[in-house]
Amino acid sequence: MGTLGDRIGRRRLLLIGGAAFGVASVVAAYSTSAEMLIASRALLGVAGATLMPSTMALIRNMFPDPKQMGQAIAIWFACFMSGMTIGPLVGGALLEHFWWGSAFLLGIPVMVLLLVLGPVVLPEYRDAAAGRLDLASVGLSLAAILPVIYGLKGIARDGLGTAAVAAVVAGLVFGALFVRRQRTLEHPLLDLRLFANGTFSTALSTMWFGGLVMAGVSLVSAMYLQLVEGFSPLTAGLWLIPQNLAMIAGFQIAPRLAQRFRTSRVIASGLTVSAAGFALMAAVPAENGLRWLVAGLVLAAAGMSLPMALTANIVMGATPPEKAGSGAAVMETSGEFGIAVGIATLGSLATFVYRDRLEDGLPADLPGNIAAAMHESLAVAVTATGRADLLDVARSAFTSGLNTVSAVGAAIFLTLAALCLVVLRRADQPAPTPAGATAAEAEAADRVPVTADH
Numbered sequence: 001m002g003t004l005g006d007r008i009g010r011r012r013l014l015l016i017g018g019a020a021f022g023v024a025s026v027v028a029a030y031s032t033s034a035e036m037l038i039a040s041r042a043l044l045g046v047a048g049a050t051l052m053p054s055t056m057a058l059i060r061n062m063f064p065d066p067k068q069m070g071q072a073i074a075i076w077f078a079c080f081m082s083g084m085t086i087g088p089l090v091g092g093a094l095l096e097h098f099w100w101g102s103a104f105l106l107g108i109p110v111m112v113l114l115l116v117l118g119p120v121v122l123p124e125y126r127d128a129a130a131g132r133l134d135l136a137s138v139g140l141s142l143a144a145i146l147p148v149i150y151g152l153k154g155i156a157r158d159g160l161g162t163a164a165v166a167a168v169v170a171g172l173v174f175g176a177l178f179v180r181r182q183r184t185l186e187h188p189l190l191d192l193r194l195f196a197n198g199t200f201s202t203a204l205s206t207m208w209f210g211g212l213v214m215a216g217v218s219l220v221s222a223m224y225l226q227l228v229e230g231f232s233p234l235t236a237g238l239w240l241i242p243q244n245l246a247m248i249a250g251f252q253i254a255p256r257l258a259q260r261f262r263t264s265r266v267i268a269s270g271l272t273v274s275a276a277g278f279a280l281m282a283a284v285p286a287e288n289g290l291r292w293l294v295a296g297l298v299l300a301a302a303g304m305s306l307p308m309a310l311t312a313n314i315v316m317g318a319t320p321p322e323k324a325g326s327g328a329a330v331m332e333t334s335g336e337f338g339i340a341v342g343i344a345t346l347g348s349l350a351t352f353v354y355r356d357r358l359e360d361g362l363p364a365d366l367p368g369n370i371a372a373a374m375h376e377s378l379a380v381a382v383t384a385t386g387r388a389d390l391l392d393v394a395r396s397a398f399t400s401g402l403n404t405v406s407a408v409g410a411a412i413f414l415t416l417a418a419l420c421l422v423v424l425r426r427a428d429q430p431a432p433t434p435a436g437a438t439a440a441e442a443e444a445a446d447r448v449p450v451t452a453d454h
Contacts, residue, residue: 017050022111029101137189147171152344211338216346250305270306281406350401357397
């Protein structure tokens, strides 16, 4: 979507996406059939995919000064996390007091405000030399991403089945075809030359692995709160608010730290703090582990907020202004894909450890139907048996899964910290002047958008 914004205008894409999101929300709220709801939800996803790349690309063009851009990106992330914190609570309250479709209407006032104020306060930017949109590349990108996500989710749910593995392989084949096509196009959908910049690639990899670990650990943690601690979904959500608040605070601190210390050190320090939080979660006991879990989540979230804000700044700063939409789209795709992979892989790891520990703890004379139900998942075990001793074994096994996933997350983040400390040193230094250009010309090229219509 970001590449489309480079062609038709980032403000225009944002307004079109906002209008489509509002219409789809109304249709979803008043759906009269499952098919209608599914279709409107799909439209919501497509419309929502325009919002992040458009806003991030606009930030890249509106704030050419690196310090201002860093602060704007930090505010963007803080607003995002605020919505993530408030949205489920307000949605839950609406569902409790109104009909189910009311939750879809939450975004309507925001979209109306965007459509009214956007044309007035937002400037327009587009790449005058963007060329035509290559629809074949769009199709190949979808054919690459969707089967991989489908396959990974299938593996997480059912193990290494033939259909799931075939889907992943097919997605990888289409991905290779997509990359090959981008290398031959004069105006590619994804400019692969961006990845030749080691700083850009490392920052993007940090975001990918960060999304992977945070999504996987957060999924298992939410299940722990409900299935081990016995909280309702609403109460479990309330216990997750401290980590969101810690992340919001971290987003605001990140630009200030980057102004006082080397960016690479701030990112590495944040990853190390997150690793410490995951290490704390790796020690969560099977009983009375709530305070350990919450403390670990807060540490992990606070630490992760620093690399999230600063690597986004690096990615957008390394992207030419006229390609800001493409850079934002790559960043969003990387994060979302990392989240999908994290849920699939770390979720599968937690399930594997749960079943392995459960096998060691169950009595040998347990009836086969009960043993099979408990092996399915802890959620099934809770409803399948009322025996306290069996539930204790199952909860202990699930906690072991949480411990293992958290330990893996800590190891990944420590590795990322070392990598960022070395490779991202370049982000601490001024960008080199392009060959054949004076310093003044290079600065002007970075600060002036290709097309800016107010």
